[in-house]
Amino acid sequence: MVGGEIRGGRPEADTARILALSVLGNGLSNVERVCQTEDALSVQEAELSTLRRLGMPEESIFIAQSNLATTYARLGRFEESTSMARDVYLGNVKLFGKHHRDTLFEANNYAWALVDISRFEEAKSLLRKTVPVAQRILGEGHRVTLKMRWVSAKALFLDTDATLDGLREAVSTLEDVSPTARRLLGGAHPTAPAIEEDLRDARAALRAREPPSSGSA
Numbered sequence: 001m002v003g004g005e006i007r008g009g010r011p012e013a014d015t016a017r018i019l020a021l022s023v024l025g026n027g028l029s030n031v032e033r034v035c036q037t038e039d040a041l042s043v044q045e046a047e048l049s050t051l052r053r054l055g056m057p058e059e060s061i062f063i064a065q066s067n068l069a070t071t072y073a074r075l076g077r078f079e080e081s082t083s084m085a086r087d088v089y090l091g092n093v094k095l096f097g098k099h100h101r102d103t104l105f106e107a108n109n110y111a112w113a114l115v116d117i118s119r120f121e122e123a124k125s126l127l128r129k130t131v132p133v134a135q136r137i138l139g140e141g142h143r144v145t146l147k148m149r150w151v152s153a154k155a156l157f158l159d160t161d162a163t164l165d166g167l168r169e170a171v172s173t174l175e176d177v178s179p180t181a182r183r184l185l186g187g188a189h190p191t192a193p194a195i196e197e198d199l200r201d202a203r204a205a206l207r208a209r210e211p212p213s214s215g216s217a
Contacts, residue, residue, distance in 0.1 A: 037074050044068045058095055059102075062088050066109060073116060082113040104134045108144050111151045120159040127152040141184060149177050150195055157202040167206040174199040 048064040065088045072081035089110040092103040107130040114123035131152060134145040156162055156170035178199050182192045 037071060041068070041071050041075065044071055058091065062091050062095075062102075062106070065091075066106060069109065069113065073113065078113070078116045082110075082117055082119075085110040085113040098130075099133055099137055101137060104130060104138060104148075105144055108134075108148050108151070111148065111155070115151055115155050115158065118158070120155045123151065123155040127155065141180070143184070146177060146181055146184070147191075149173055150181075150191075150198070153177070153202065154198060157198075157205050162205070162209075164206075164209055167202065167209055170202045171199070171206050174202055 044064065044067055048061065048068060051061050051064055065084050069081045069084040069088065072078070072084065085106070089103070089106040092100065092106045096103050107126060111123045111126050111130075114120075114126070127148060131145070131148050134142070134148050138145050150173075153170040153173040156166045156173075159166070162170075174195060178192070178195045181189075181195050185191055187193070
C-alpha cells in the first residue's frame with residue numbers, strides 16, 4: 001500500500017487478489033494503532049467495493065461488511081458500525097435463517113454494536129431471542145455463546161434505567177461466564193480480565209441500588 005491506495009498487479013477478479021485484500025485488511029485492523037486501523041479501513045472498503053462490483057456471492061459480501069463494521073468500531077465510528085452490523089445480521093437471517101451459526105455470529109456482533117451506542121433495550125431484545133438458540137446450536141462452551149452472555153450482562157448493568165432484578169441478573173450471568181472464560185481462553189486472553197472487570201462494575205452497581213440490610217441497630 002502506497003499513500004493509502006491499493007496497488008496490485010493481478011486482475012481485479014483474481015481470487016488470490018481478493019483473498020490478499022481480506023487478509024491484509026484484517027491483519028491491519030487487529031493492530032492496536034489508529035494509523036494502521038485507518039489503513040485497514042481503506043483496504044476493507046476497497047475489498048467490499050470489489051466484491052460488489054464483481055457480483056460476488058452475498059455470503060462473501062457479508063463477511064467483508066462484518067470485518068468493516070469491526071474496524072469502524074475500533075475507530076470510534078459507532079453509528080456506522082451499528083448500521084452495517086444490523087445489515088449483515090438481517091442479511092444472514094434472510095440468507096441462512098435464524099438458527100444458522102453464521103447468523104448467530106452476526107447477532108453477537110450486532111448486539112455489541114448496539115451496546116456501544118447505548119441502545120440497551122434493542123440489545124436485550126435481540127439477545128433474549130438469540131442466546132437460547134446459541135446455547136442449543138453452538139453449545140454453552142462456545143466462544144460466541146460466551147460473548148453473547150457477556151454482552152447481555154453489559155446491556156443490563158450499563159443501562160441507567162436498569163431494574164434491581166436486571167442488575168442481579170447481570171451479576172449472576174457474569175459470575176457464571178467469568179470462570180468459563182478463564183478456563184476456555186486462559187487468563188492471559190484479554191477477554192477473561194475484561195469480563196472480570198465488568199463483574200466488579202456490575203457488583204458495584206448492584207450494591208449502590210440494593211436497599212440497606214435491616215437488623216443493624
